[in-house]
Amino acid sequence: MSKLRAFGAFWYDFVIGDDWVVPVGIVFGLAGTYGLHHAGVTAWWLLPLVLVVLLPVSLSRAVSGPLLPRRTRARRTPPASPHTPQGH
């Protein structure tokens, strides 16, 4: 039983890897390309678009946060002035 589990784990790791979102996104991308082509719509652009969305999403899942630099977000909040009253 443990050998069967190890065999399954090997193939899961080999095909699915670290992030299941990637293979699922690829399957949707290929299915969408097939669907667009059979609907008579130009379809070559869909897989590059899938890459442009999927890779940043997967990376942001890996680093547990958005890819935007923290410095950019911090700039939106003005620094506290030394003359600002600190409450009463």
Place this chain on the structure above:
Amino acid sequence: MSAAGSALFIAVFLACAVEAVEATTIVLAAGTARDWRSAGIGTAAALMVLGVIVAVLGPAVSHIPLTALRVVVGALLLVFGLQWLRKAILRASGHKALHDEAKLYAEHLAEAKGQQARRSLLAPDWYGFTLAFKGVLLEGLEVVFIVLTFGANAKNVGLAAIAAGCATVLVAAAGFAVKAPLARVPENTMKFVVGIMLTSFGIFWGGEGAGANWPGSDAALLVIIPAVALFCIGLTALLRRSTGGGGSAPKVPQPARQVAG
């Protein structure tokens, strides 16, 4: 050689070189820590098994209709390519430890030295035999997959096999000449490049298999590959800035917080 043929050769050569570096590290550890004869027999046995797999799967793959083959192979190349790219970008941006061949060699060596000797009919040292056999077989399976899928899709298995053979012989010769892990091979950069190639070919073949008609036909690859490369370099730079590291080249590692995987 055509542009598509050159791209095929480079992709297969680099991918197989990376796998060969990892297999060589394991065989060197098995030979140094245990017994060179057993490591050699293990390597030869694994190569024979791989030869049988190629002999069985090679003709079978060539009988699959090209459209179906391109969808399946395109999907697998995209999955593998994005896995490689994900790791390469995380490593280049300092979010994941760099792949260190010298460290892996030391780990294999320590583990192999700690095992007790046991003779078998196949080899003087069973542990050295199995360590080399498993290492070469597992890394070799990836080489076989790359050669068969790339070769069958490009209708040029011969060129893919030559590229794989060149890479394997070159890396193995270098490894056994220095009798040390090939730590100076820029493996992380090579993995970044291979990830770009696998992903680009995956987009191209997967799209074709699913019915898409690429503008410019095969020449579209010459746009897809640099576009994917630029996108990944941009993502690396963005991730580096999010760690506060700055810089843009994907080569230089920086110590930072690590993620699993």
